[in-house]
Amino acid sequence: xxxxxxxxxxxxxxxxxxxxxxxxxxxxxxxxxxxxxxxxxxxxxxxxxxxxxxxxxxxxxxxxxxxxxxxxxxxxxxxxxxxxxxxxxxxxxxxxxxxxxxxxxxxxxxxxxxxxxxxxxxxxxxxxxxxxxxxxxxxxxxxxxxxxxxx
Numbered sequence: 001x002x003x004x005x006x007x008x009x010x011x012x013x014x015x016x017x018x019x020x021x022x023x024x025x026x027x028x029x030x031x032x033x034x035x036x037x038x039x040x041x042x043x044x045x046x047x048x049x050x051x052x053x054x055x056x057x058x059x060x061x062x063x064x065x066x067x068x069x070x071x072x073x074x075x076x077x078x079x080x081x082x083x084x085x086x087x088x089x090x091x092x093x094x095x096x097x098x099x100x101x102x103x104x105x106x107x108x109x110x111x112x113x114x115x116x117x118x119x120x121x122x123x124x125x126x127x128x129x130x131x132x133x134x135x136x137x138x139x140x141x142x143x144x145x146x147x148x149x150x151x
Contacts, residue, residue: 020047057129060086064124064135072144073117079137082107086126086133093123093136114141 006018006028020026029042060083067078083089083106091110094100098112100122114120123136 018045023047023049058085059131060084060126060128060133062086062089062124062126062133062135064122064137066122066137066139068139070140070142073114073141074144076111076113077139078109078111079122080109081124081135083124083126083133086128088128089124089126091122091124093121095120114139117141117143 006016010016010030018028025044025046027042027044029040032039032041062081062083064079064081067080071077079100081089081104086106089104089106091100091102091104094112095114095116098114098120100110100112104110104124106126112122119138119140121136121138123134126133
């Protein structure tokens, strides 16, 4: 095949690497002349197309932090998140009426207040190229102590 490096005289013994820029079957022949005559040999090589490798798409990453790990019921905690390489983020967890669950911006801050005491976990999942990125923050809300009731 023209341009593949297989033409002209070659050494009596050895090897030669060949490549093709076209997908096809090529027959390579060699003729060796000796005192007793000519020796002929041939082989066929099938070149196949190599699939192009798609450029890698960065996978998403996300961080989520809470302004406090412990707070009293009724007080605000600020959740701050930041994603990279994401196309969509969704919040879940927390309390049923704190507003954290649902679609979120790709980065931002949100103040949440819980009306009941307990341990609350706030989750965020950001999608883009697989796999999705997740992060979480935990806050312990304790009951407010009414100091006026203490004798």
